[in-house]
Amino acid sequence: MMNQVLSKNVSAASVVEMSYPSPLREFLSSFSNNKGALAGFCFLVLMVLAAVLAPWLAPHDPLMQFRDHMLQPPTWQDGGSVSYLLGTDEAGRDILSRLMHGARLSLVIGFSAVIITLLPGILLGLAAAFFPNTAGRLLMRLADIMMSLPSVLLAIAIMAVLGPGITNAMIAIAVVGLPGYMRIVRASAMSELNKDYVMASRVSGAGVLRLMFIAVLPNCMAPLIVQATLGFSSAILDIAALGFLGLGVQPPAPEWGTMLATARDYITSAWWVVTFPGLTILLTVLAINLVGDGLRDALDPKLKRAA
Amino acid sequence: MMSLLSIQNLCVRFGTLEKPFLAVDGVDLNVDQGELLGIVGESGSGKSVSMMAMMGLLDGQGTVTADQMLFDGKELSSLGPREKRRIIGKDIAMIFQDPMTALNPSYTVGFQIEEVLKVHLGMDRKVRRQRAIKLMREVEIPDPERRLSAYPHQLSGGMSQRVAIAMAIACEPRLLIADEPTTALDVTIQAQIMDLLLRLQKERGMALMMITHDLAVVSEVAQRVVVMYAGQVAETGLVQDVFFHPAHPYTRALIESIPESCRGARRLSTLPGIVPGQYDRPSGCLLSPRCPIAQERCVVERPELIRYTSRAVRCHTPLIPLQELKS
Numbered sequence: 001m002m003n004q005v006l007s008k009n010v011s012a013a014s015v016v017e018m019s020y021p022s023p024l025r026e027f028l029s030s031f032s033n034n035k036g037a038l039a040g041f042c043f044l045v046l047m048v049l050a051a052v053l054a055p056w057l058a059p060h061d062p063l064m065q066f067r068d069h070m071l072q073p074p075t076w077q078d079g080g081s082v083s084y085l086l087g088t089d090e091a092g093r094d095i096l097s098r099l100m101h102g103a104r105l106s107l108v109i110g111f112s113a114v115i116i117t118l119l120p121g122i123l124l125g126l127a128a129a130f131f132p133n134t135a136g137r138l139l140m141r142l143a144d145i146m147m148s149l150p151s152v153l154l155a156i157a158i159m160a161v162l163g164p165g166i167t168n169a170m171i172a173i174a175v176v177g178l179p180g181y182m183r184i185v186r187a188s189a190m191s192e193l194n195k196d197y198v199m200a201s202r203v204s205g206a207g208v209l210r211l212m213f214i215a216v217l218p219n220c221m222a223p224l225i226v227q228a229t230l231g232f233s234s235a236i237l238d239i240a241a242l243g244f245l246g247l248g249v250q251p252p253a254p255e256w257g258t259m260l261a262t263a264r265d266y267i268t269s270a271w272w273v274v275t276f277p278g279l280t281i282l283l284t285v286l287a288i289n290l291v292g293d294g295l296r297d298a299l300d301p302k303l304k305r306a307a
Numbered sequence: 308m309m310s311l312l313s314i315q316n317l318c319v320r321f322g323t324l325e326k327p328f329l330a331v332d333g334v335d336l337n338v339d340q341g342e343l344l345g346i347v348g349e350s351g352s353g354k355s356v357s358m359m360a361m362m363g364l365l366d367g368q369g370t371v372t373a374d375q376m377l378f379d380g381k382e383l384s385s386l387g388p389r390e391k392r393r394i395i396g397k398d399i400a401m402i403f404q405d406p407m408t409a410l411n412p413s414y415t416v417g418f419q420i421e422e423v424l425k426v427h428l429g430m431d432r433k434v435r436r437q438r439a440i441k442l443m444r445e446v447e448i449p450d451p452e453r454r455l456s457a458y459p460h461q462l463s464g465g466m467s468q469r470v471a472i473a474m475a476i477a478c479e480p481r482l483l484i485a486d487e488p489t490t491a492l493d494v495t496i497q498a499q500i501m502d503l504l505l506r507l508q509k510e511r512g513m514a515l516m517m518i519t520h521d522l523a524v525v526s527e528v529a530q531r532v533v534v535m536y537a538g539q540v541a542e543t544g545l546v547q548d549v550f551f552h553p554a555h556p557y558t559r560a561l562i563e564s565i566p567e568s569c570r571g572a573r574r575l576s577t578l579p580g581i582v583p584g585q586y587d588r589p590s591g592c593l594l595s596p597r598c599p600i601a602q603e604r605c606v607v608e609r610p611e612l613i614r615y616t617s618r619a620v621r622c623h624t625p626l627i628p629l630q631e632l633k634s
Binding site for chain 1: 397
């Protein structure tokens with residue numbers, strides 16, 4: 001009887017074509033349903049292309065000062081010229097070229113800062129989740145202390161110790177972002193730890209390291225990826241803020257925040273000098289945040305439409 | 308015959324040293340080779356905690372003590388972590404209550420079965436794959452070649468439980484602990500999974516320890532049964548003895564609350580009250596506040612587990628006369 005039923009099932013299964021959608025395809029279809037995320041992604045792709053191809057695409061050298069064309073307005077305004085599409089700054093440097101080269105700096109620094117935080121963030125977060133009474137207590141209190149300081153202030157303090165420069169700015173931003181990653185990894189690892197599959201893999205003899213990195217970590221990736229994306233945008237903001245304060249990338253290097261800082265004096269007389277770097281920062285951060293939201297919706301259906 | 312697993316006086320304490328809570332209180336368990344032992348009791352009676360303590364899964368959360376924890380002649384508590392891991396997972400395997408969380412959502416079913424084979428038996432890739440398919444066929448999963456690449460969320464609860472069973476039996480364990488393996492499944496699947504477990508147990512000659520609420524199942528399949536209440540063994544014996552002639556009032560109450568035994572009655576029979584917790588443990592017999600036949604002695608004095616031939620009962624006033632074993 002049992003066997004009969006079974007064999008019937010087997011034949012039914014072989015008639016109906018059984019195909020599971022691949023995880024990648026599921027992800028892509030649900031990500032592309034989110035129009036905002038898609039738009040943000042397209043903008044980011046353009047931005048990355050502009051950054052990568054800057055030496056070839058940019059109309060001028062970003063550091064070259066055209067002394068005859070100082071503070072020239074953008075091309076569509078009276079007095080603008082086609083060779084300086086977005087105008088020139090107070091030293092006669094082409095703003096478009098500077099923005100394109102600045103994208104290289106901002107994106108590279110933001111990306112590296114995220115990568116630099118991700119690794120210790122994951123390790124410390126997992127340690128805090130697996131040893132809640134020892135490592136967990138210590139690490140979480142440290143994280144609390146770090147999070148109770150305003151992030152820019154903390155970054156400035158670190159920069160003050162390390163001294164200005166691109167590498168140090170990256171390190172400062174990475175350290176500031178660390179507690180966020182630690183907490184996210186710890187929280188999702190702890191909720192995974194209570195599930196039976198963790199128990200099952202302990203029962204089948206898995207050691208702590210195997211549990212951490214093979215059993216638990218992959219299941220914490222969804223919130224982590226989202227946090228990393230949002231961390232990328234806040235890293236770009238932070239590096240711009242540091243640059244604006246004169247602590248990050250040093251002039252004359254074309255960095256968005258640094259450009260804003262030097263353009264401050266011309267805010268009333270030459271609007272384009274301030275507007276374009278500001279707008280670039282705004283659009284880039286917005287695009288990354290949109291992508292982050294889209295990723296969250298696509299990776300974790302439970303969080304969908306949770307604002 | 309030497310028993311496969313022999314536990315004497317297992318205690319698990321939770322909470323502080325000054326005011327410990329005895330979740331498991333002097334439990335003795337014996338499982339022979341190829342035997343099917345049923346462990347029954349309501350929620351909170353310490354069934355799962357005893358198993359976890361034995362497997363060493365409680366680390367840090369509770370204090371485990373035992374006079375003896377022998378598996379196949381080896382003392383489990385004296386083994387180093389490495390040796391312990393070699394036994395646990397290979398010779399002792401476990402299946403869990405909720406199949407939907409018992410598989411890792413990040414990996415395909417095939418990967419998870421093969422991982423067990425790789426770690427414990429060190430087979431190479433091709434052999435592993437063949438063996439995984441064979442195992443899946445053995446737990447009656449149709450079309451295993453294709454299902455190897457399915458993720459757990461793409462399988463139904465019954466199917467996931469079958470995969471979990473396949474993983475558990477992958478290394479030919481000698482003892483399989485099934486912690487309420489059918490509780491989270493619907494009734495038709497329950498019967499199938501139970502049939503499957505019984506068939507595997509017979510075919511492979513492994514010992515099966517079945518932890519369950521479902522006395523009806525235990526009465527049909529098990530050879531011996533242990534009835535637990537509030538962390539203690541209330542009664543143990545051969546299934547037919549315990550079920551047809553219960554000696555402990557708690558066992559009788561459990562049997563009477565099986566829906567089948569209430570046929571014709573307007574209401575199901577119940578035992579009022581709940582298992583005592585940390586703060587309301589009676590000083591006498593732990594069942595005394597709920598026991599229908601409790602006497603003065605039961606409120607004051609805590610009964611010991613009294614051993615009879617092939618039977619043990621923890622009660623001052625057993626329901627049937629028993630011949631005490633003089634040791």
